[in-house]
Amino acid sequence: MTLTARNLSLAYGERRIVDNLDLDIPVGKVTCLIGRNGCGKSTMLKALGRLLTPTGGAVYLEGQAIHTMAGKAVARQLAVLPQGPVAPEGLTVESLVRHGRFPHQGWMGLVTKEDERAVTEALAVTHLLELRDRPLTQLSGGQRQRAWIAMALAQETPILLLDEPTTYLDVAHQIEVLELVKELNQTRGRTVVMVLHDLNQAVRYADHLVAVISGRVEAEGRPEELMTPALVRKVFGVDAHIFTDPDTGKPICVPRCLVGVGREENAGGASNPTGNL
Template identity: 55%
Template structure:
């Protein structure tokens, strides 16, 4: 079974150059659960994940893992506990899928240790779970965007960490593969107890798969809690400047967000007379 670790942010302030992206943020990641971070573009979602994995040093505050600041932990020690799949990873030119996935085992290699059967098994399991075994001997740069994304996820799985951070893991994937990947991560969480934190753009997928939902806005924490507590019409309006209706998802029983665009709301004064097709103004000839 996976060990449950405590990951928190305390008064965290992050930025680039003269720009502050996250300001005085406090949050706690529930151990052994799936946390999904949502928010508008450029609100700090990816920046937060980078700092939680020690890739970005905070301007103020700290990220704490089991009582220790992550930025003070040795990189290899942290990598045996916490794995990160960034938003746009870059593979070395010409590297094969099997070799890239195998790099997920590097944190488990000591100075004198050699590749062993446990490493083989971890890579094989990761390839199987992501349905990338047929691609094992192909060069990563020959793959489609969706195939590459699944290979990167396989590398993260091969690392076999107790905490896994993923920045938009469904990028480049079609609808079927998005569900497949999110089901895979859910199975990993349920079977091993892996704590998963991921950024998703699709609010309805976030609500369906999250145990804990975090909404960021204006450089801070706007709301956190269960999907039912966070995904409300008021939150969607405040965080995304979007009017919506929230109903119950008939499949999952979770909240389902229906966006309301201004072209989808028919004002009574503009409604076509009875018997005239909707979609064109009364009296206007069809094109």
């Protein structure tokens, strides 16, 4: 199941965010969109997930423009979890996960055996079987995020889009969620696209990185090749050391300072602190 963007233009009202974007999501891999706040990476993810209608171009799912497809038909192939979702008060874990079956149900909304199996499986994979009857409000941040991911898993789609799934979580819960994503990719072959803020987590958990500046793709590729001091400086506007992680062999980025702030070798060159070239 391929997911691609061609000539994609996106805007919020008058404000243009993305112009003529071409993007190919690698099948069966974990892709991470990285970039600064407001660079348009979340907007791109929303468009890939059919949450935002393009002003030009289109997103294609297996060659078909998703904005011309029926919502439920798309939702059977592609699950998308927006940033910081909030459940209504009193909703239990299992009730939430059941909503993941909505795109598979008809007008009557009748629950089939297949639905029951998918819900139980999603709860099992996310280790939430014991918590299935608990209201979401009683869970920890990590558990709650797992419950939302379980809802998206119950959709049983080949593609999973996650917008900052680790926001508001402490480090342990962040790793809990990212390990789950990795497991889903490796054992179930799901194609995953994530927006992540933490550069090192992106490098560690992604097979493919897409660096975004001002609504366009600055560079993309394997983290090992992409992660250079020059790119970090360009994308994030910080000078950084890049080391090699002794555990994974992947690069680790240690930011030193903002570009152009108190560093002698910058005196003549990049003095633009926003880094928008």
